[in-house]
Amino acid sequence: DGDLILPAHERDRLISAFVPVVLGCSHACTFCIIPYRRGVERSRAVGEIVAEVRSLVAQGVKEITLLGQIVDRYGKDIPDGPDLTALLKIVHEVDGLERIRFLTSHPNWMTDELLDAVAALPKVMPHIEVPVQAGDDQVLADMHRGYTVSEYTHLIDKIRDRLNGDFPGVSIATDIIVGFSGEKQDQFQRTYDLLAELKMDVAHLARYSPRSGTVAERRMVENVTEEEKWERFRALEELQEQ
Known part of the structure; x- marks a missing residue:
């Protein structure tokens, strides 16, 4: 009931x-x-x-x-x-x-x-949680997210334009995964640049870890080292704390 x-x-x-x-x-x-x-x-x-x-x-x-x-x-x-x-x-x-x-x-x-x-x-x-997960179009495609960086950026602009008149300082949170299978340094840099540009109120950060049974675990090569994942994680963490 x-x-x-x-x-x-x-x-x-x-x-x-x-x-x-x-x-x-x-x-x-x-x-x-x-x-x-x-x-x-x-x-x-x-x-x-x-x-x-x-x-x-x-x-x-x-x-x-x-x-x-x-x-x-x-x-x-x-x-x-x-x-x-x-x-x-x-x-x-x-x-x-x-x-x-x-x-x-x-x-x-x-x-x-x-x-x-x-x-x-x-x-x-007035709080919106809308994950981006990555700031590179190829990584987003590999994740099967279904949108591009440009489309995500347009959405964030629209949320702020539509809500800031009623709620100055509307809060927006996002999720980002670093070190996804195949993520190159220049692709991570685009994620870093996107987060710097959008200035999100909250960014939930995670280092990629394959989950048994997922498409990524079964079909993609895990080729980003743990050291690289930690470096990328800390870089975004420091950026978000600025």
Whole structure:
């Protein structure tokens, strides 16, 4: 029925909670194991999600984060079903709920309507998590991400243009993987230059590590040394801290 009962020691003490809305993933990035472990994406029913949110709020939760491997694809598997924009509007009406977040977004599925909802709904926090993963087009293609650096840059510009009028200093976070299979030094340099150009508020950094069973692990050569991965990781870390 969607009710979620918190442990007794967390009731009226837990302020923030996560609510999964999309399970699994159908995008299949070459480095990711999620589609093999959790299956194709499945959107939860709106009524089930709302019931869970109401149950959490009744137990003292003030902020919820709607979760999905690609949260923007909520409802794509439900014929004539609501999308993430519609879901945000519905959850926004839950009495007692003060703040709403959602993650993680994908550059291909971030719509103007979703950004408009972020601007229009007071409870939705002006924070967007949209991973780039790499700043080189060939590396992005090898990762099977489905967009180019230029398209990603255009999206970040659009987010800032669309939201900064309502929320000066809208927060944008990204993810970057360094040392992906075949990544050359000049390709990493393009990632470094992109991060320097975009000046993201948060950058979640990771050194590439092959996951057993993924396309990258089965078909690509792991030819970036651990030393090189650490050097690239530290370079981005230092850049982000400036």
